[in-house]
Amino acid sequence: MRVEEYRDWFMVGSLALMLAAATPTLALFVHLPSGSESFSELWLLGPGHKAEGYPFNVTVNGDYRVYVGVGNRLGYSAYYRVYVKFRNQTQPLPVDSNSTPSPLPPLYEFDFFVRDGEVWESLLNFRVLGVERSNDSMTVNSLSINGVAFGVNSTSLWDAEKNGFYYQLFFELWLYNMTSQGFQYHSRHVRMWLNVTA
Amino acid sequence: MTGTVSALKFSFALMLLLIASSRFFAPVTFAGVGEVETASALADAEGALVSAYQAVLKAEEAGANVSGLLARLNEAGGFLAQARMAYRLGYFDEAASFADSSRNIGGEVQDAALELKDAAVSEGWQSTMLTMVASVVGVAVIAIGSLWTWHFLKRRYGGGGFPRSESAS
Numbered sequence A: 001m002r003v004e005e006y007r008d009w010f011m012v013g014s015l016a017l018m019l020a021a022a023t024p025t026l027a028l029f030v031h032l033p034s035g036s037e038s039f040s041e042l043w044l045l046g047p048g049h050k051a052e053g054y055p056f057n058v059t060v061n062g063d064y065r066v067y068v069g070v071g072n073r074l075g076y077s078a079y080y081r082v083y084v085k086f087r088n089q090t091q092p093l094p095v096d097s098n099s100t101p102s103p104l105p106p107l108y109e110f111d112f113f114v115r116d117g118e119v120w121e122s123l124l125n126f127r128v129l130g131v132e133r134s135n136d137s138m139t140v141n142s143l144s145i146n147g148v149a150f151g152v153n154s155t156s157l158w159d160a161e162k163n164g165f166y167y168q169l170f171f172e173l174w175l176y177n178m179t180s181q182g183f184q185y186h187s188r189h190v191r192m193w194l195n196v197t198a
Numbered sequence B: 001m002t003g004t005v006s007a008l009k010f011s012f013a014l015m016l017l018l019i020a021s022s023r024f025f026a027p028v029t030f031a032g033v034g035e036v037e038t039a040s041a042l043a044d045a046e047g048a049l050v051s052a053y054q055a056v057l058k059a060e061e062a063g064a065n066v067s068g069l070l071a072r073l074n075e076a077g078g079f080l081a082q083a084r085m086a087y088r089l090g091y092f093d094e095a096a097s098f099a100d101s102s103r104n105i106g107g108e109v110q111d112a113a114l115e116l117k118d119a120a121v122s123e124g125w126q127s128t129m130l131t132m133v134a135s136v137v138g139v140a141v142i143a144i145g146s147l148w149t150w151h152f153l154k155r156r157y158g159g160g161g162f163p164r165s166e167s168a169s
Helices: A003-029 B002-061 B067-089 B092-157
Strands: A039-045 A057-059 A064-073 A078-088 A108-114 A119-133 A137-145 A148-157 A166-177 A182-197
Touching: A003 B092, A039 A078, A039 A166, A039 A182, A064 A078, A064 A108, A078 A137, A078 A148, A108 A119, A108 B002, A108 B067, A148 A166, A148 B067, B002 B067, B002 B092, B067 B092
Parallel strands: A057 A182
Antiparallel strands: A039 A064, A064 A119, A078 A108, A078 A166, A119 A137, A137 A148, A166 A182
16 A cells, blocks of 8 residues: 555645644634624513512502613623603503604613623612592602602593503613614513502 | 093993893893703713713724723713703703713723723734734644655655555565
């Protein structure tokens, strides 16, 4: 058996070794797509820090709390804003499918930054400060969120099917867009129903 | 002469009138400026925070560890949110104070991010050069070693092929 018969194998082996030696440098210039999807998460947890026990029957001057959280899987450190809004049954909600936020004015808001792969979470305490009730309607005059009082003046009609005056506290996620140099609705919101009782 | 005296009297009377009327106009004027100034302070704070964020992103892209800077940015973001809420509620003094705090932190973070980015770029450049030199040396050593080994094998076994073991032969 002559050594020349192994020339091709020898060359392939040598080239493979050279490629292995050059790989760290090649990795500096060749970036393969990660293939992972980029997205953000928005969640709401009850007072026990679980997805249960959310406040529902809310009395005037009662203290309630929930946790709101955001997870960043965008691939870069992101600048987020969460708007807290309050509505009655007829006022508009955001439409996530076409990235339209609710036109209602925000009450409370959070501005924060989250590294890729990390999460942000905050406690939110709220209290209904004042209501006016007639036979078939109730008006929530003001609401306190994390100790800050906001005038809302939102009126809800009596829901005969569900026996209550229903409102929603909802949270919209906004993201700072570097291209447009401004915040844009990030097509994510979470909400909870509140049955306000005088 | 009489005309000059009349002009002086008129000027003096006008001055007194302006001083007296300023008592009524001043509060209104100051209230308006307060809201406008606060709006300007808010815009400044938002601009400072965005600039700081962009600087942090660049530092992060350069390979710097920006955890500490993001924590500071979150403090600034908290102040900015407080400022915006206070402004909407009409508490302009508080809003201006929160906006100033946010802007100051934003400025600090931006400066720190620029320094971090420069350090990261320098370290990254050194690391890149080291990697490239190591790769070039590695490839060269393997290429030369392979050629030398091949020629050695050809000289040693080229004529009669690889030596066979005793049992095989």
